[in-house]
Amino acid sequence: MGNAQSGGIPREILDDLKLTTRFSEADITQWYDNFQKQCPSGRITLQQFEEIYGKFFPDSDAKAYAQHVFRSFDANDDGTLDFQEYVVALHMTSSGKSTSKLEWAFSLFDVDKNGYITKPEVIELSEALFKLIPKDKQGNLPSDESTPEKRAEKLWAIFDKKENERIAEGEFIQAVQDSEIALRLIQYDHK
Numbered sequence: 001m002g003n004a005q006s007g008g009i010p011r012e013i014l015d016d017l018k019l020t021t022r023f024s025e026a027d028i029t030q031w032y033d034n035f036q037k038q039c040p041s042g043r044i045t046l047q048q049f050e051e052i053y054g055k056f057f058p059d060s061d062a063k064a065y066a067q068h069v070f071r072s073f074d075a076n077d078d079g080t081l082d083f084q085e086y087v088v089a090l091h092m093t094s095s096g097k098s099t100s101k102l103e104w105a106f107s108l109f110d111v112d113k114n115g116y117i118t119k120p121e122v123i124e125l126s127e128a129l130f131k132l133i134p135k136d137k138q139g140n141l142p143s144d145e146s147t148p149e150k151r152a153e154k155l156w157a158i159f160d161k162k163e164n165e166r167i168a169e170g171e172f173i174q175a176v177q178d179s180e181i182a183l184r185l186i187q188y189d190h191k
Protein backbone atom coordinates (compact mmCIF):
# COMPACT_ATOMS: atom_id res chain seq x y z
CA MET A 1 0.00 0.00 0.00
CA GLY A 2 1.14 3.48 -0.87
CA ASN A 3 4.47 2.41 -2.33
CA ALA A 4 6.06 5.06 -4.50
CA GLN A 5 6.12 3.62 -8.00
CA SER A 6 8.69 4.77 -10.48
CA GLY A 7 6.31 3.75 -13.24
CA GLY A 8 3.97 6.65 -12.47
CA ILE A 9 0.35 6.75 -11.52
CA PRO A 10 -1.51 3.42 -11.21
CA ARG A 11 -3.96 3.02 -14.08
CA GLU A 12 -7.03 2.49 -11.91
CA ILE A 13 -6.40 5.68 -9.95
CA LEU A 14 -5.92 7.64 -13.17
CA ASP A 15 -9.14 6.27 -14.71
CA ASP A 16 -11.09 6.90 -11.55
CA LEU A 17 -9.90 10.50 -11.25
CA LYS A 18 -10.54 11.26 -14.92
CA LEU A 19 -14.10 10.11 -14.44
CA THR A 20 -14.83 11.93 -11.19
CA THR A 21 -13.04 15.22 -11.90
CA ARG A 22 -12.84 15.55 -15.70
CA PHE A 23 -9.27 16.75 -15.30
CA SER A 24 -7.08 15.72 -18.24
CA GLU A 25 -4.81 12.69 -18.13
CA ALA A 26 -1.80 14.96 -18.66
CA ASP A 27 -2.71 17.20 -15.70
CA ILE A 28 -3.37 14.30 -13.33
CA THR A 29 -0.15 12.55 -14.33
CA GLN A 30 1.83 15.74 -13.81
CA TRP A 31 0.27 16.34 -10.36
CA TYR A 32 0.94 12.74 -9.41
CA ASP A 33 4.64 13.08 -10.21
CA ASN A 34 4.83 16.31 -8.17
CA PHE A 35 2.86 14.77 -5.34
CA GLN A 36 5.22 11.78 -5.17
CA LYS A 37 8.20 14.14 -4.99
CA GLN A 38 6.71 16.39 -2.32
CA CYS A 39 5.02 13.65 -0.34
CA PRO A 40 7.10 10.47 -0.72
CA SER A 41 4.95 8.84 1.95
CA GLY A 42 2.01 9.08 -0.47
CA ARG A 43 0.05 11.25 1.95
CA ILE A 44 -0.21 14.99 2.33
CA THR A 45 -0.40 16.65 5.75
CA LEU A 46 -2.50 19.65 6.74
CA GLN A 47 0.60 21.83 6.86
CA GLN A 48 1.61 20.89 3.31
CA PHE A 49 -1.95 21.42 2.15
CA GLU A 50 -1.98 24.91 3.69
CA GLU A 51 1.26 25.74 1.87
CA ILE A 52 -0.18 24.65 -1.48
CA TYR A 53 -3.30 26.70 -0.86
CA GLY A 54 -1.17 29.66 0.09
CA LYS A 55 0.40 29.54 -3.37
CA PHE A 56 -3.05 29.62 -5.01
CA PHE A 57 -3.95 32.71 -2.97
CA PRO A 58 -0.79 34.84 -2.79
CA ASP A 59 -2.73 38.06 -2.08
CA SER A 60 -4.99 36.80 0.68
CA ASP A 61 -5.06 34.59 3.77
CA ALA A 62 -6.17 31.09 2.76
CA LYS A 63 -5.16 29.28 5.93
CA ALA A 64 -8.58 29.04 7.60
CA TYR A 65 -10.25 28.01 4.36
CA ALA A 66 -7.56 25.42 3.65
CA GLN A 67 -8.15 23.92 7.10
CA HIS A 68 -11.88 23.59 6.42
CA VAL A 69 -11.27 22.04 2.99
CA PHE A 70 -8.79 19.60 4.48
CA ARG A 71 -11.21 18.62 7.26
CA SER A 72 -13.99 18.00 4.76
CA PHE A 73 -11.84 15.52 2.82
CA ASP A 74 -10.08 13.85 5.73
CA ALA A 75 -12.93 11.44 6.25
CA ASN A 76 -11.09 9.22 8.75
CA ASP A 77 -9.67 12.19 10.71
CA ASP A 78 -6.09 10.88 10.61
CA GLY A 79 -4.65 14.25 9.57
CA THR A 80 -3.55 13.21 6.09
CA LEU A 81 -5.00 12.95 2.59
CA ASP A 82 -3.93 10.48 -0.06
CA PHE A 83 -3.43 11.49 -3.69
CA GLN A 84 -6.98 10.74 -4.78
CA GLU A 85 -8.52 12.70 -1.92
CA TYR A 86 -6.14 15.53 -2.70
CA VAL A 87 -7.07 15.76 -6.39
CA VAL A 88 -10.78 15.50 -5.65
CA ALA A 89 -10.29 18.33 -3.12
CA LEU A 90 -8.76 20.51 -5.82
CA HIS A 91 -11.61 19.64 -8.16
CA MET A 92 -14.38 20.31 -5.67
CA THR A 93 -13.07 23.69 -4.61
CA SER A 94 -13.22 25.05 -8.14
CA SER A 95 -16.49 26.89 -8.67
CA GLY A 96 -19.58 25.16 -10.00
CA LYS A 97 -22.99 23.92 -8.95
CA SER A 98 -23.14 20.27 -9.94
CA THR A 99 -24.81 18.14 -7.28
CA SER A 100 -21.51 16.58 -6.25
CA LYS A 101 -19.97 20.01 -5.72
CA LEU A 102 -22.93 21.15 -3.66
CA GLU A 103 -22.84 17.95 -1.60
CA TRP A 104 -19.23 18.70 -0.91
CA ALA A 105 -20.02 22.37 -0.11
CA PHE A 106 -22.50 21.07 2.46
CA SER A 107 -19.80 18.97 4.10
CA LEU A 108 -17.49 21.99 4.05
CA PHE A 109 -20.05 24.05 6.00
CA ASP A 110 -20.94 21.18 8.35
CA VAL A 111 -17.94 21.85 10.55
CA ASP A 112 -18.82 19.37 13.32
CA LYS A 113 -19.91 16.70 10.80
CA ASN A 114 -23.30 16.12 12.45
CA GLY A 115 -25.29 16.24 9.21
CA TYR A 116 -26.74 19.73 9.67
CA ILE A 117 -25.55 23.28 9.15
CA THR A 118 -26.15 25.79 11.93
CA LYS A 119 -25.80 29.55 11.84
CA PRO A 120 -22.50 29.56 13.75
CA GLU A 121 -21.13 27.21 11.07
CA VAL A 122 -22.28 29.59 8.32
CA ILE A 123 -20.53 32.42 10.16
CA GLU A 124 -17.34 30.39 10.55
CA LEU A 125 -17.16 29.55 6.84
CA SER A 126 -18.10 33.09 5.83
CA GLU A 127 -15.08 34.29 7.80
CA ALA A 128 -12.78 31.75 6.14
CA LEU A 129 -14.13 32.59 2.67
CA PHE A 130 -13.83 36.32 3.29
CA LYS A 131 -10.14 35.92 4.03
CA LEU A 132 -9.68 34.47 0.53
CA ILE A 133 -10.71 37.79 -0.99
CA PRO A 134 -7.61 39.91 -1.63
CA LYS A 135 -7.47 42.97 0.62
CA ASP A 136 -7.63 45.43 -2.25
CA LYS A 137 -10.85 43.80 -3.48
CA GLN A 138 -12.54 43.69 -0.09
CA GLY A 139 -13.06 47.46 -0.35
CA ASN A 140 -15.08 47.13 -3.57
CA LEU A 141 -17.74 44.76 -2.23
CA PRO A 142 -21.43 45.75 -2.08
CA SER A 143 -22.32 47.25 1.30
CA ASP A 144 -24.39 44.22 2.36
CA GLU A 145 -21.47 41.88 1.59
CA SER A 146 -18.60 43.95 2.91
CA THR A 147 -17.92 41.94 6.09
CA PRO A 148 -18.01 38.23 6.96
CA GLU A 149 -20.91 38.90 9.36
CA LYS A 150 -23.01 40.65 6.70
CA ARG A 151 -22.31 37.86 4.23
CA ALA A 152 -23.33 35.24 6.78
CA GLU A 153 -26.58 37.15 7.48
CA LYS A 154 -27.36 37.45 3.79
CA LEU A 155 -26.68 33.76 3.19
CA TRP A 156 -28.64 32.65 6.26
CA ALA A 157 -31.66 34.72 5.14
CA ILE A 158 -31.73 32.84 1.84
CA PHE A 159 -32.17 29.56 3.70
CA ASP A 160 -35.23 31.03 5.43
CA LYS A 161 -34.42 29.59 8.85
CA LYS A 162 -34.77 30.97 12.35
CA GLU A 163 -31.59 31.75 14.29
CA ASN A 164 -31.52 28.42 16.14
CA GLU A 165 -32.79 26.21 13.35
CA ARG A 166 -30.50 24.07 11.21
CA ILE A 167 -30.23 23.21 7.53
CA ALA A 168 -30.35 19.66 6.19
CA GLU A 169 -28.31 18.66 3.14
CA GLY A 170 -31.27 18.57 0.74
CA GLU A 171 -32.42 22.03 1.85
CA PHE A 172 -28.94 23.40 1.42
CA ILE A 173 -28.52 22.02 -2.10
CA GLN A 174 -31.98 23.17 -3.18
CA ALA A 175 -31.45 26.71 -1.87
CA VAL A 176 -28.08 27.08 -3.56
CA GLN A 177 -29.39 25.69 -6.85
CA ASP A 178 -32.24 28.22 -6.72
CA SER A 179 -30.15 31.24 -5.75
CA GLU A 180 -27.18 32.67 -7.65
CA ILE A 181 -26.50 34.87 -4.62
CA ALA A 182 -26.26 31.87 -2.32
CA LEU A 183 -23.97 30.12 -4.81
CA ARG A 184 -21.74 33.18 -4.91
CA LEU A 185 -21.60 33.44 -1.11
CA ILE A 186 -20.67 29.79 -0.48
CA GLN A 187 -17.66 29.71 -2.78
CA TYR A 188 -14.78 31.89 -3.76
CA ASP A 189 -14.48 32.60 -7.45
CA HIS A 190 -11.10 33.69 -8.79
CA LYS A 191 -12.67 36.08 -11.30
Ligand SMILES: [Ca+2]
Pocket: 073, 074, 075, 076, 077, 078, 079, 080, 081, 082
Ligand atom coordinates in the same frame (compact mmCIF):
# COMPACT_ATOMS: atom_id res chain seq x y z
CA1 LIG B 1 -7.33 10.78 6.06
Ligand SMILES: [Ca+2]
Pocket: 109, 110, 111, 112, 113, 114, 115, 116, 117, 118, 121
Ligand atom coordinates in the same frame (compact mmCIF):
# COMPACT_ATOMS: atom_id res chain seq x y z
CA1 LIG C 1 -23.06 20.79 11.83
